[in-house]
Amino acid sequence: MDAKEAEKIEIDLLLEAIYRRYGYDFRGYARSSLMRRLHHIRQKAGAGRIADLIPRVLQDEEFLRRFLLDMSVTVTEMFRDPEFFYELRTKVIPVLKTYPFVKIWHAGCATGEEVYSMAILLQEEGFYDRVQIYGTDMNAESLVTAQEGIYPQENIRKFTANYLKSGGRASFSDYYHAKYGMAKMNEGLKKNIVFTQHNLVTDESFGQMHLILCRNVLIYFDRNLQDKVLGLFGRSLGHRGFLCLGSKESLDFADNGDQFEPLVPKWRIFRKQLPEL
Numbered sequence: 385m386d387a388k389e390a391e392k393i394e395i396d397l398l399l400e401a402i403y404r405r406y407g408y409d410f411r412g413y414a415r416s417s418l419m420r421r422l423h424h425i426r427q428k429a430g431a432g433r434i435a436d437l438i439p440r441v442l443q444d445e446e447f448l449r450r451f452l453l454d455m456s457v458t459v460t461e462m463f464r465d466p467e468f469f470y471e472l473r474t475k476v477i478p479v480l481k482t483y484p485f486v487k488i489w490h491a492g493c494a495t496g497e498e499v500y501s502m503a504i505l506l507q508e509e510g511f512y513d514r515v516q517i518y519g520t521d522m523n524a525e526s527l528v529t530a531q532e533g534i535y536p537q538e539n540i541r542k543f544t545a546n547y548l549k550s551g552g553r554a555s556f557s558d559y560y561h562a563k564y565g566m567a568k569m570n571e572g573l574k575k576n577i578v579f580t581q582h583n584l585v586t587d588e589s590f591g592q593m594h595l596i597l598c599r600n601v602l603i604y605f606d607r608n609l610q611d612k613v614l615g616l617f618g619r620s621l622g623h624r625g626f627l628c629l630g631s632k633e634s635l636d637f638a639d640n641g642d643q644f645e646p647l648v649p650k651w652r653i654f655r656k657q658l659p660e661l
């Protein structure tokens with residue numbers, strides 16, 4: 385057996401150990417990016433082999449905490465892909481606005497920037513009061529940042545540019561207070577947001593949504609897992625609900641993909657199909 389094959393077994397055993405001990409299930413994550421991250425973790429831990437990480441994760445909860453942080457890529461930004469937010473504002477929001485009450489789920493929201501972007505957009509569209517937003521992620525630490533809504537001020541220039549490109553109607557500076565090199569989002573934006581932990585691989589649907597955003601998350605999953613999560617989204621969306629994925633995420637090969645029809649193909653905005661008669 386060559387070294388590569390042996391390492392594959394070591395990775396399988398490590399992922400199995402984490403799943404059985406803690407319930408975090410990385411077994412269906414796409415292998416190439418998973419391996420990059422595992423090698424980084426191995427190096428940081430000063431371990432010679434991936435298998436050396438097994439006793440560490442099993443016995444050392446602090447090691448597991450850092451391991452989970454390194455396993456999730458939490459990069460995000462306000463109004464990420466401004467053109468996408470423009471399409472959302474002009475094609476999806478006008479439909480949702482006609483409903484008496486709207487539920488929105490940001491799955492894999494990381495540190496929450498997209499969620500605050502949504503709250504700003506809805507406020508500007510004049511119907512934030514009738515919306516409940518859920519921001520979820522498997523990573524509890526990123527959710528703490530999301531709940532605080534405090535971001536480094538050096539990111540504000542980018543956020544402001546994105547906001548303007550996305551069709552923002554006011555000044556981005558209306559939505560935060562700058563202090564000590566940080567920007568704190570206005571408390572009012574949090575009014576209808578709940579941030580809570582949810583794992584897309586192991587947890588079930590938690591209600592009927594009108595809009596689900598899960599951008600730049602499925603890229604880390606293999607095809608089987610992507611399909612499973614799309615099934616979850618199908619079950620979590622109400623009649624003619626909207627699903628938004630990241631620009632690199634396609635439904636082309638997914639068995640569960642045909643329950644969604646493209647609305648804005650370039651920006652991966654879909655709508656749940658009418659049920660077959």
Ligand SMILES: C[S@@+](CC[C@H](N)C(=O)[O-])C[C@H]1O[C@@H](n2cnc3c(N)ncnc32)[C@H](O)[C@@H]1O
Nearest residue numbers: 456457458460492494522523583584585599600
């Ligand atoms: C690159 S970020 C995307 C953030 C945001 N949606 C965006 O597009 O800017 C990916 C997020 O997916 C989360 N994630 C990865 N696997 C997950 C899972 N099984 N369940 C829930 N969240 C997961 C990670 O913790 C990370 O915060």
